[in-house]
Amino acid sequence: MAQKYRIYINQKVILITESVPKHPEKYEPLEQQSFDLKTLYPKVVNNNDRSYYYVLCDNAKAFLKQVIKSVTLIEAAGGLVKNGKGDYLFIFRNGKWDIPKGKLEKGEKPRAGAVREVEEECGISIGECGKKIVNTYHVYTLKGEVVLKKTHWYKMKYKGKEKLKPQIEEGITEVRWLNKREINMVTDNTFPSIMDVLLKRDLLEDIPAPLSE
Structure with missing residues (x-):
């Protein structure tokens, strides 16, 4: 089964997934290679036209680990x-x-x-x-x-x-x-x-x- 994780920004969601979402029309795709949570955050917050985003990757768990390492983590x-x-x-x-x-x-x-x-x-x-x-x-x-x-x-x-x-x-x-x-x-x-x-x-x-x- 393809792995997937969700990262929430307010009421909006970034889906990290190994397969295209079932309802791709609801999502805006994001490039894996240029993904940067720090720069993406204000864009997502200020975009009133879109609430759902997704990143397609071969290994969702490994990509999530990279994202976590790129910012300060609070547990x-x-x-x-x-x-x-x-x-x-x-x-x-x-x-x-x-x-x-x-x-x-x-x-x-x-x-x-x-x-x-x-x-x-x-x-x-x-x-x-x-x-x-x-x-x-x-x-x-x-x-x-x-x-x-x-x-x-x-x-x-x-x-x-x-x-x-x-x-x-x-x-x-x-x-x-x-x-x-x-x-x-x-x-x-x-x-x-x-x-x-x-x-x-x-x-x-x-x-x-x-x-x-």
Whole structure:
């Protein structure tokens, strides 16, 4: 199977792929040889006519590694938590639904960081951290520098009965358990990278075309 990775810039996506997308008319092709994330970033941000781009390459994983090396990398981790009722844990932060996550501390392993962030942001104790779901990538500017954030996502289980407590100082105003039928509320107002996590866990009924590539 051809490999593919998505890098997000705001609500826009750059698809790194080993095969032409199923819906190429939605995408603007980018040249692999001249690809430079630092110069591409402002062009993508300021282009109001295009939201999807793709880079066709022989080895998507190797190309992604090259891209990561070309900019400052920030690593983060988070968890999609499921309770005994089959509900999933979501947070409402800065006007959007999200999944608890945060930057790794110096020397911290992604799995440990994911558990810490969930516990800090939601006020509960995680009993079990499972397998990796996916890594997501998004680009933004920090103090005028183009940086790439890699977020490690893990499956988690919760069996306790603690009261949810949002970490207000991190901009979180609500923490809620949602069942599969209620997840539409999240997908109507969330980030593209969160859609990637939900897609990997088969929690999306209607998959947007670019995500289905």
